[in-house]
Amino acid sequence: MLNDIIKMIPIYVMGRKYEVPRGLTIQKALEFSGYMLKRGCGCRGGVCGACVTVYRKKGDYKINVGLACQTVVEPDMDLVQLPYTSANKALYTIKNTPLTDSNIIRLYPELLKCMGCNACTKSCPMDLEVMSYVSAAIRGDFAKVVELSMECIMCGMCAARCPAELSPFNIALLIRRMYGKHVIPPAPHLKQRLTEIAEDKFKDEIEKLKASDKPELETRYRELQATRGAAVAEMTA
Ligand code: SF4
Ligand code: SF4
Ligand code: FES
Numbered sequence: 001m002l003n004d005i006i007k008m009i010p011i012y013v014m015g016r017k018y019e020v021p022r023g024l025t026i027q028k029a030l031e032f033s034g035y036m037l038k039r040g041c042g043c044r045g046g047v048c049g050a051c052v053t054v055y056r057k058k059g060d061y062k063i064n065v066g067l068a069c070q071t072v073v074e075p076d077m078d079l080v081q082l083p084y085t086s087a088n089k090a091l092y093t094i095k096n097t098p099l100t101d102s103n104i105i106r107l108y109p110e111l112l113k114c115m116g117c118n119a120c121t122k123s124c125p126m127d128l129e130v131m132s133y134v135s136a137a138i139r140g141d142f143a144k145v146v147e148l149s150m151e152c153i154m155c156g157m158c159a160a161r162c163p164a165e166l167s168p169f170n171i172a173l174l175i176r177r178m179y180g181k182h183v184i185p186p187a188p189h190l191k192q193r194l195t196e197i198a199e200d201k202f203k204d205e206i207e208k209l210k211a212s213d214k215p216e217l218e219t220r221y222r223e224l225q226a227t228r229g230a231a232v233a234e235m236t237a
Contacts, residue, residue, distance in 0.1 A: 009075040026053050026068035026079060040083030046070045049155030052125055055079045065157050067125050085156030087167035090174065099178035101140050108171045111137060113164040120158035120168050126151055130158045130168050137171055142183070145175045 007022040011029055018033040027044065030037060042048035051068035058076035068081065090107035097103050105111060111134070120130035129148050136144035149172035159167040196202070212220070 011073050012078040014080060020073060024073055026071050026073055027051055029073045040081045044069045047153060049153030052155040052157050053079055053081050065123050065125050085160045087156050087159035087170060089170045094177050094181050097178060099142055099182050110166050111171055114166060115164055117163060119161040123157045123161040125155060126153060128152060133172055134168050137175060142175050142179055145172055146179050
């Protein structure tokens with residue numbers, strides 16, 4: 001009967017067939033099919049990287065990768081969720097680890113085994129140029145690594161597909177951390193904000209918020225949203 005009102009489409013989850021409404025994301029289709037997502041589900045907004053899913057489309061040999069919270073189901077999609085990817089992660093103390101070629105290779109010697117196959121780039125649900133940032137790491141162009149990997153959501157798919165057993169996302173994370181700690185100068189506004197926090201500048205405001213009841217908080221929230229909306233409209237005018 002649901003089929004009369006909403007267009008239902010078949011999908012396969014780990015080989016089992018379900019009928020779900022057209023237009024749902026994979027995540028919502030899984031829940032519609034009765035799955036309770038305890039693992040493999042976090043922010044629901046394309047940021048945390050917990051919901052990576054591999055799938056095939058009907059009649060297509062290719063294995064695709066997508067975020068379950070962002071990818072819309074298609075008829076006869078065959079889905080497998082990967083709530084966790086095992087990947088090597090080096091241990092280090094960032095303040096004692098300056099950004100040098102030798103430190104990167106000491107912590108991740110497997111970096112030099114990259115064979116340039118590009119499987120990492122093809123598997124990235126964020127469409128990042130993973131092989132390019134791995135190559136940049138090998139030639140010591142760390143600013144490029146930071147630039148190309150900044151939107152990584154740590155889903156781990158690049159490591160899962162890498163035949164040379166690299167964990168590109170952990171290597172890029174190390175380089176971003178080293179770059180932030182040892183290369184770029186501290187942001188003046190951050191220093192100022194840390195001083196303000198240390199001086200308890202926001203204490204009264206926080207106490208006021210904690211003492212507010214629900215209607216007061218709702219009013220403040222609406223005012224804040226209106227102020228933000230006006231600021232965005234001004235910026236985009
Ligand atoms: S670079 Fe790797 S870990 Fe980061 S989003 Fe892409 S596939 Fe996921
Ligand atoms: S999948 Fe691994 S070996 Fe292939 S290009 Fe990416 S990092 Fe290099
Ligand atoms: S649930 Fe966080 S990226 Fe999908």
